[in-house]
Amino acid sequence: MQVDVSRIAWSYPGSYYAFSQMSAYQDEPEGLYIRTLHKDVYRSRIARFVVLHQGQVIPYREEATATSLSLYSDFGSVKLIFEGTNTIQFYGENVGLGVEFIRASHVVPAGYHQCDVNCDGQRERVRLTMLQGEMAIESPWNRDNADYVHVRCEARPTDSSFEGVFELYRDSIVWPARTYPSFAESLAGVEATFAHYLDAAPKLPEHYSDTRELAAYVNWMSVVKPYGHIQRPTMYASKNGMSGIWSWDHCFHAMAVAEQDPKLAWHQWMTLFDHQDAFGALPDTISDGYIIRSYVKPPIHGFALQWMMTHTDGITKDMLAEAYSPLSKWTHFWLKYRDSDDDGIPEYHNGNDSGWDNSTIFYDGIPLESPDLSTYLIIQMETLAKIAHQLGKVEEGRQWTQQADQLLANMLEHFIVGGVLRAKRSGSHEVVDSKSLIMFIPLLLGERLPKSIRDRMIEELQVEGAFLTKYGLSSERLDSDRYEEDGYWRGPIWAPPMFILSHALREIGDITFSRELARRFCDLVALSGMAENFQAGTGKPLRDPGIVWTSSVFLLLGSKYL
Incomplete structure (x- = not known):
């Protein structure tokens, strides 16, 4: 390699x-x-x-x-x-x-x-x-x-x-002699260290062996030690230009190393919670030298934690006890402080808050009510219910389940327009015109979505040349008049939705399409490397060429879904 x-x-x-x-x-x-x-x-x-x-x-x-x-x-x-x-x-x-x-x-x-x-x-x-x-x-x-x-x-x-x-x-100012x-x-020592790490890394089909080694290297060297605002060993998003950690990248990093190093994985999941504010909000990003609170990121943390609880044995009861209160506060932040029209539907105040910074759902303005946000929060409350029951907080678990069920009911009533899910402007509830892939994130809800809605979404994803290309799923439908080849979240292929949708399809029971999406993305990474995102039509790598959530998702999809 x-x-x-x-x-x-x-x-x-x-x-x-x-x-x-x-x-x-x-x-x-x-x-x-x-x-x-x-x-x-x-x-x-x-x-x-x-x-x-x-x-x-x-x-x-x-x-x-x-x-x-x-x-x-x-x-x-x-x-x-x-x-x-x-x-x-x-x-x-x-x-x-x-x-x-x-x-x-x-x-x-x-x-x-x-x-x-x-x-x-x-x-x-x-x-x-x-x-x-x-x-x-x-x-x-x-x-x-x-x-x-x-x-x-x-x-x-x-x-x-x-x-x-x-x-x-x-x-x-003085460095002691040594x-x-x-x-x-x-040289022998560092070679042995990396060999041990590589041996423990997720296993993939043999034809990905060189790419697996490169992905393992990117994850291995991405860690920085505690310093300044970084309070625990933390996998940076990149050691190229994006040297810091954003408040949803860390969840994919945690999942990727959860089996080989549960302690490191736990540090990844918790690292942004070290800087949770008094209202429950997480910062947008941190590094050793700064904390940025101008935005937040989507509440994917409950999904990530539930995934680790299901797919690994490394999440202990002590870890769950540590996570319960901050995850509860993070959930309450969205329910209390991000619902300006008080309609029971949480909202984004900026595209950056969604993680899909310039998605076309934000094209005509904010604040915005989007079904992906409600989806994440429903799953997060279901995760909190499970944790509460494991910690003996039975009544709190029941309350979380009730809140999840209520948000699901509100979501289905609010967002289904003409048989499909549509984002809406908060307050006016004006329907948003968008062909963004973000509208398919609710597939994570599986059978909790009406079958007609679910089947229609899957059918659209399977159409070659709509969202689907030989390299994966475009972040904006290819026939959209807002599609851009290098448009950040307006066209390129990204690792997070590839993982989320492959996982969602597998949970629904569509193993064949789930595996096909995983294969296309893994083939793309083998061809074009660990880029931040990729041109949908050509697979050309775009932006930062060494991003850790790309290497992490490659390892996850290749090991768990292929």
Whole structure:
């Protein structure tokens, strides 16, 4: 398996640092960079790594696996590995390694084998240590700061190889001295760690083996350790541009790792609840450096928790006790604070709240009452009823069941127009004209939907060229005048609805169509990678090319539904 570092970050579990091949930007030339994922900076690129021969920068090609990043030239090579979350070791033969820092303020040498670099624009300090070989520093002083800081790491004149360590630290101005394992020892350790993770990852049909390994790598390295607002080990949405976690992505991440690592899965499900506000709302997104509360995300959390309760043995009674109160508050938030016309039907205030940011159901305005939101809340209340009974809260369980039944009755009365489900504007109850796939999410309700409604929805999904393409389900019907090939939620294929609808069909009993949707999406990922979304007609990857909910849904569909 190869990792294309121009598309998917090369990183390590727990780390807030990643390597990527980057294009030129302002005074930062094209090249391979180590980047910080911390969010309190105005520059994320810390340093560019180059290969040297006789003191000159030479061309090279990158080859990355889950555990190492190799830079090959015509004269020799350099290999990089993560020894830990903040430590990168390197080993070179017959060439040198150049580290060109981006706007570092100064460097302080410590003999011929070590130096400390202050990268104030990135809020990072870096220590470079040679374990074998020597370094040379270029850093002309310009009255109050360095013009630039370049460090060359090379073999001694009598040797052909060198070995060193690149360490990052930001919480102290002093980094204590330590000893280091050899490069070979560290490489063996990281290879064993990933091999163990891969062995425990969900199993898929054999012809997906390379894609399974890449998906497992993306999930493995996506984790960041607790820091700042991140209070538990958390799988970021991406270690490319979307470095943070959104308040529905984490549910798919949790489901994907639930069997292999129940403790990590639980951290994923709970991580946004660590920042629940006094009214029960979850933030839209968090990172180590910020919390955004401008929007929320849909209440898919009850569905995800119920899925994990059903499909794994890792959800304990203690976990359910921890989840019950915050999940109850999250449900009450929607019922109490998102029903401005007080008609018993919850509403979205913005497309971003639905997760389908620019779906055409929001084309003519907000607030909007949409049947997908009621569907999620019905399932969430049913989940709370089950948890309440397991915790001995029998009366509360009965009340949750009653509320779920009442919302279902309200939903069916409110949204069925002309034999189909239709979204409506809150207040006026004006019917919304839309051909968005979001209108099919209520299939999660299965037999609780009238059979005529259910059958009509499935029949429409099965029509090739309507929503269905060879790659999966378009987020907007292909014949819609609002369809856009790269229109975010107005056309491209996305992982979440592919999982939700494949799951819904399987629960209804339509195993054949469920498997077909799962197969089409898994084939798409095998063809086009772990992109944020995909062009419906061609399968072309779009937007962020290394998104963790895509790798997670690939593993879920391939293992559970194929």
